[in-house]
Amino acid sequence: MSDLFEFVLRLGDDALVAAQRLAEWTTRAPEMEEDVALANIALDQLGAARLLLTYAGELEGAGRDEDALAYLRDDREFRNCLLVELPNGDFAVTMAKLLFLAAYQRIQYDRLVASSDERLAAIAAKARKESAYHLDHATVWVKRLGDGTDQSHRRMQAAVDQIWPYTGELFAADEVTARLDEQGVVPAPATLRDEWLGTVEPVLTEATLTRPTDDWGPAGGRDGVHTEHLGFLLAEFQVLHRAHPGASW
Numbered sequence: 629m630s631d632l633f634e635f636v637l638r639l640g641d642d643a644l645v646a647a648q649r650l651a652e653w654t655t656r657a658p659e660m661e662e663d664v665a666l667a668n669i670a671l672d673q674l675g676a677a678r679l680l681l682t683y684a685g686e687l688e689g690a691g692r693d694e695d696a697l698a699y700l701r702d703d704r705e706f707r708n709c710l711l712v713e714l715p716n717g718d719f720a721v722t723m724a725k726l727l728f729l730a731a732y733q734r735i736q737y738d739r740l741v742a743s744s745d746e747r748l749a750a751i752a753a754k755a756r757k758e759s760a761y762h763l764d765h766a767t768v769w770v771k772r773l774g775d776g777t778d779q780s781h782r783r784m785q786a787a788v789d790q791i792w793p794y795t796g797e798l799f800a801a802d803e804v805t806a807r808l809d810e811q812g813v814v815p816a817p818a819t820l821r822d823e824w825l826g827t828v829e830p831v832l833t834e835a836t837l838t839r840p841t842d843d844w845g846p847a848g849g850r851d852g853v854h855t856e857h858l859g860f861l862l863a864e865f866q867v868l869h870r871a872h873p874g875a876s877w
Contacts, residue, residue, distance in 0.1 A: 631804045632745065633687040634707065635814055637697070638850060639736070640680030641708035643755075644698060645858070646729060647673035648865050649716055658719055665765060669726070672758040679751045699869035703859045704852040711794040713849070713858040720780070720787035723769040728791060730762035731827040732798045732820065739815040748813070767831050774835025785837050796845035799824070 650670035657663035681694040692700075711729060716722045737756035743749040773784040799821040809816040832839050848854065869875075 630687055631807050632748075632813060633684055634804050635808055636680050636684040636687060636748065638707040638709075640677050640684055640697070641706050642712055642729075642733070643673045643680060644677035645706070645708045645861065646712040647671070647677060648861055649712060649714075650722075650726075652716055653722065666722075669762050669765065672755075672762065676751070676755040676758070679754070683747055683751065695869070699866045703854050703862055706849075706852065706854065706858065706862075708849055708854075708858075709794070709797050710846055710849040710855060711791065711797070713855060713861060714791070714794065715857055717787065717790070718783060719769075720773055720783045721790060723766050723773065724784070724787040724791040726762060727766035727770050727828060727831065728795050728798075730759055730766055731824050732795075734759035734763050735820050735823050735827070736815075739820065743814060744812040763827070770831055770837075771835045774832070774837045781836065784835065788832065788837055789840050792840040793843070793845035795824075796842070797847040797849060800847060800850070802850065 647670045650666050650673065653666045653670075654663060657666055677698070678694050681697045685692045685694060685697055711725060714721075714725065716725075734756055737752040737759055740752035741749050741756065743752065770784060773780040775781070776784075799817045801817050805814060805817055808814040829839060846855075
């Protein structure tokens, strides 16, 4: 497989799994407007996933389209980061996940607009606008909860502490990203971290939250080594397609 296929698949899987998790909030959000907002963010992620997985299928050249890549792969074939597959938890956990992911995606897409690969640059140009909204939305909630009541502060801090270790994987380099960076196709992951910290740290400060320390963090998602949660998520996500192969509307 080509390096570009592998990288585009990673981005597409991040967006696809994030979309499925956010969609789980439908009818369960704390207020009606938030129900609609999270559904729209999930649709944005799904839209990006469709563009990316379609391109990944073309790069692979094996005849797999976006549906085949989404519905007919097992968990070991997915390349999403571990952060997006984690259970939603309470609302604070979801907002912590969204803050960290949206900040990363916005910066990643901002950089990819300058990619030497025109197709990837075009996808990034569309997706970065949506990521900016996702980041704004999460920022408002993290501040609101962190600097709210004693209970909301405690739960928001617990959520940040829980999710923070999973952010390290976003900036881990490997041979794939190293080669693509040399070719001017994608930025080296480590070069995104300072800007990401510059985005999320002020939010945590204003929310009166303490930034966790950078100790060891779990990884493996980019290599297909996932938590048990992804298997359950895919079972629900893929069941209809697998039960009726080849079906169409």
